[in-house]
Amino acid sequence: MKSATPNALGIVQPQIFTFAHDQPFVMEGGATLSPVTLVYETYGQLNADRSNAVLICHALSGSAHAAGLDIAGHAGWWDDCVGPGKAFDTDRFFVICSNVLGSCYGSSGPTSINPATGQPYGLHFPVVTIGDMVAAQVKLIDHLGIDQLLALAGGSMGGMQVLEWAARHSARVRAAIPLATTARSSPMLIAFSEVGRQAIYADPNWQDGDYYGTGRRPDAGLAVARMIGHITYLSDQSMHSKFGRRLQSRERFGYDFVTEFEVESYLKYNGLRFTQRFDANSYLYVTKALDYFDLSSPAGSNGNGANSLAAAFAHAQHIRFLVVSFTSDWLYPSYHSKELVSALTAAGADVTYLDIESSWGHDAFLLEVDTMTRLLGSFMDRLAREEGVI
Amino acid sequence: MKSATPNALGIVQPQIFTFAHDQPFVMEGGATLSPVTLVYETYGQLNADRSNAVLICHALSGSAHAAGLDIAGHAGWWDDCVGPGKAFDTDRFFVICSNVLGSCYGSSGPTSINPATGQPYGLHFPVVTIGDMVAAQVKLIDHLGIDQLLALAGGSMGGMQVLEWAARHSARVRAAIPLATTARSSPMLIAFSEVGRQAIYADPNWQDGDYYGTGRRPDAGLAVARMIGHITYLSDQSMHSKFGRRLQSRERFGYDFVTEFEVESYLKYNGLRFTQRFDANSYLYVTKALDYFDLSSPAGSNGNGANSLAAAFAHAQHIRFLVVSFTSDWLYPSYHSKELVSALTAAGADVTYLDIESSWGHDAFLLEVDTMTRLLGSFMDRLAREEGVI
Numbered sequence: 001m002k003s004a005t006p007n008a009l010g011i012v013q014p015q016i017f018t019f020a021h022d023q024p025f026v027m028e029g030g031a032t033l034s035p036v037t038l039v040y041e042t043y044g045q046l047n048a049d050r051s052n053a054v055l056i057c058h059a060l061s062g063s064a065h066a067a068g069l070d071i072a073g074h075a076g077w078w079d080d081c082v083g084p085g086k087a088f089d090t091d092r093f094f095v096i097c098s099n100v101l102g103s104c105y106g107s108s109g110p111t112s113i114n115p116a117t118g119q120p121y122g123l124h125f126p127v128v129t130i131g132d133m134v135a136a137q138v139k140l141i142d143h144l145g146i147d148q149l150l151a152l153a154g155g156s157m158g159g160m161q162v163l164e165w166a167a168r169h170s171a172r173v174r175a176a177i178p179l180a181t182t183a184r185s186s187p188m189l190i191a192f193s194e195v196g197r198q199a200i201y202a203d204p205n206w207q208d209g210d211y212y213g214t215g216r217r218p219d220a221g222l223a224v225a226r227m228i229g230h231i232t233y234l235s236d237q238s239m240h241s242k243f244g245r246r247l248q249s250r251e252r253f254g255y256d257f258v259t260e261f262e263v264e265s266y267l268k269y270n271g272l273r274f275t276q277r278f279d280a281n282s283y284l285y286v287t288k289a290l291d292y293f294d295l296s297s298p299a300g301s302n303g304n305g306a307n308s309l310a311a312a313f314a315h316a317q318h319i320r321f322l323v324v325s326f327t328s329d330w331l332y333p334s335y336h337s338k339e340l341v342s343a344l345t346a347a348g349a350d351v352t353y354l355d356i357e358s359s360w361g362h363d364a365f366l367l368e369v370d371t372m373t374r375l376l377g378s379f380m381d382r383l384a385r386e387e388g389v390i
Numbered sequence: 391m392k393s394a395t396p397n398a399l400g401i402v403q404p405q406i407f408t409f410a411h412d413q414p415f416v417m418e419g420g421a422t423l424s425p426v427t428l429v430y431e432t433y434g435q436l437n438a439d440r441s442n443a444v445l446i447c448h449a450l451s452g453s454a455h456a457a458g459l460d461i462a463g464h465a466g467w468w469d470d471c472v473g474p475g476k477a478f479d480t481d482r483f484f485v486i487c488s489n490v491l492g493s494c495y496g497s498s499g500p501t502s503i504n505p506a507t508g509q510p511y512g513l514h515f516p517v518v519t520i521g522d523m524v525a526a527q528v529k530l531i532d533h534l535g536i537d538q539l540l541a542l543a544g545g546s547m548g549g550m551q552v553l554e555w556a557a558r559h560s561a562r563v564r565a566a567i568p569l570a571t572t573a574r575s576s577p578m579l580i581a582f583s584e585v586g587r588q589a590i591y592a593d594p595n596w597q598d599g600d601y602y603g604t605g606r607r608p609d610a611g612l613a614v615a616r617m618i619g620h621i622t623y624l625s626d627q628s629m630h631s632k633f634g635r636r637l638q639s640r641e642r643f644g645y646d647f648v649t650e651f652e653v654e655s656y657l658k659y660n661g662l663r664f665t666q667r668f669d670a671n672s673y674l675y676v677t678k679a680l681d682y683f684d685l686s687s688p689a690g691s692n693g694n695g696a697n698s699l700a701a702a703f704a705h706a707q708h709i710r711f712l713v714v715s716f717t718s719d720w721l722y723p724s725y726h727s728k729e730l731v732s733a734l735t736a737a738g739a740d741v742t743y744l745d746i747e748s749s750w751g752h753d754a755f756l757l758e759v760d761t762m763t764r765l766l767g768s769f770m771d772r773l774a775r776e777e778g779v780i
Binding site: 199264288 | 574575588593611614617632634635645646649653678720
């Protein structure tokens with residue numbers, strides 16, 4: 001067994017899977033897409049009976065690069081938890097992570113070339129739902145020859161994908177680990193999404209989404225959207241301990257409109273940095289997918305929760321769930337996870353639930369590394385033993 | 391006694407007080423302003439011994455028009471609580487409300503004409519603090535011949551002004567009613583302020599603040615800033631009850647980027663409406679004043695809370711405080727009020743504190759009319775009786 005050093009996986013090459021060349025991929029909203037590309041990475045080896053596959057689902061701004069190093073030497077977004085000897089131990093499990101549909105890290109999205117025009121899709125790319133993201137992942141898993149995933153794990157939007165798999169592709173799932181997420185986006189979540197989108201729409205460089213190749217990009221709007229997002233990922237408490245009322249490189253107030261508190265500087269820096277790595281149209285698509293997500297309503301309906309959440313998991317009795325929420329997460333508050341746990345229990349599933357005491361807000365699922373390592377590691381270890389995965 | 395009908399005060403004319411013609415007004419940041427104008431309204435009559443004056447302090451986007459009708463027939467922002475027979479009973483009290491320095495409702499601010507140039511100040515207007523707002527109000531109270539205010543009341547930024555009066559002009563105050571506020575702006579509050587400002591800066595029509603007379607105004611940026619604000623004034627719970635996941639004029643998802651959830655529509659409408667009544671530069675000034683506010687630090691210092699909050703109220707022992715917070719207010723959480731109450735108690739002041747159970751978030755101080763009427767009314771009634779105000 002290799003030791004768990006940060007770069008034990010070494011450089012990981014992204015892989016490309018393209019499907020729906022002949023038969024177009026039909027989206028939840030009725031539009032079709034052809035072809036469809038997913039970029040994905042894998043870590044570890046698929047075993048002989050193909051029973052050790054774990055799909056990691058990324059959050060809003062994530063990519064397929066979950067672990068190891070990319071060609072530029074950057075560690076994956078969940079490198080803390082994926083690798084030899086880590087929670088998702090790549091000496092035992094075959095771990096897969098694919099970039100979601102609608103994103104901008106290689107999978108089909110608004111930055112992709114529309115074969116009908118030879119130009120980037122922009123807003124002509126069809127609106128994507130969590131259901132569409134997962135339906136594309138199902139094609140990838142088919143392609144990899146995997147009948148059933150040993151486990152799925154993800155936080156935030158990644159957790160929504162985990163729940164979508166468990167509800168609508170139950171037979172393909174043995175265990176599901178939704179972290180810091182919800183089965184039904186709240187109006188507050190929709191509100192923050194929409195304000196982020198409005199910040200992008202308000203940027204004249206957005207040009208109704210047709211900014212590719214114009215030399216003008218809606219970076220200012222995207223940066224504001226990201227700053228709003230960052231506030232929601234933190235908590236009142238974590239902002240107190242991280243920044244307090246400290247000034248950035250100043251002893252006294254400047255009485256001007258130059259950024260002066262550390263928290264302002266943090267937001268500005270992260271807003272700017274985001275524009276160097278993310279696409280504004282993709283931000284629109286991915287946040288829209290969040291907003292639509294509601295397992296308690298029939299797909300596409302007006303979201304009045306006509307179905308009970310338990311009904312959504314009627315075929316999930318065989319799935320083992322590990323549901324995790326964080327006490328200071330006000331974007332996906334714990335009561336969402338508690339409602340989910342009630343529904344899963346009512347549906348007859350085997351559920352372990354933890355509401356973890358943390359001051360880190362929504363970001364806790366990525367920041368509480370020791371707790372997550374212990375928790376996910378022991379869940380995966382027990383699962384592997386009971387399923388006879390060696 | 392007149393009956394408490396909504397318009398019992400009838401039409402109220404705003405009044406203008408201009409000072410610092412010869413001797414310039416020195417701001418906390420060291421800049422000077424000359425002259426300074428405050429627009430104010432009064433309701434009721436000042437009694438013979440000038441002992442029945444109540445100053446109402448408005449919040450971020452408020453104006454001097456607290457009660458009665460303006461010339462266009464619009465009721466004041468706190469008409470529910472100010473008027474004959476209401477909590478601040480204008481049959482007994484002489485109620486004053488003035489527009490804060492830096493705002494855009496008639497008092498000196500970035501939209502005012504800079505006498506040095508004959509053009510609007512724009513960003514040449516000096517940065518305003520809560521201390522400056524209150525120092526200007528002190529001049530107004532002097533002008534009105536009032537030695538001591540019977541009471542001061544205000545919510546949110548209005549509450550900060552109330553606390554500033556109590557801490558730095560103690561002798562002029564008999565009773566203070568800070569509602570849904572804090573003695574020290576939190577990093578989260580600063581973060582939301584800054585993102586709102588960044589949305590304005592990002593609008594090319596802002597033109598570094600010099601947009602007056604150009605025919606281009608940063609309405610898009612200001613609308614985004616206001617939408618962010620509106621989210622913070624509500625609560626998760628109030629959004630659930632107000633909007634849920636209902637769609638606006640649709641039965642099913644549109645799978646497009648047209649506004650479709652009711653909560654989106656609400657934010658968009660209010661963002662747009664705000665641009666018709668508020669100035670973007672004023673938004674920058676007033677939010678900056680919020681951020682700087684910290685009674686636990688010496689004015690202008692880096693905000694590390696060098697002084698204790700109790701020390702700030704060392705001369706406030708004679709003041710009667712009614713401190714009110716609301717359980718679902720996450721922008722000015724109850725613990726801020728509790729810390730304030732501890733400091734006031736340590737300073738030896740007479741404090742009544744209520745943490746009111748409400749689902750309406752920060753907006754509760756304006757929306758919980760019945761509770762506020764009872765509470766403020768009985769506090770004012772007792773105060774008036776004990777002070778012999780007739």
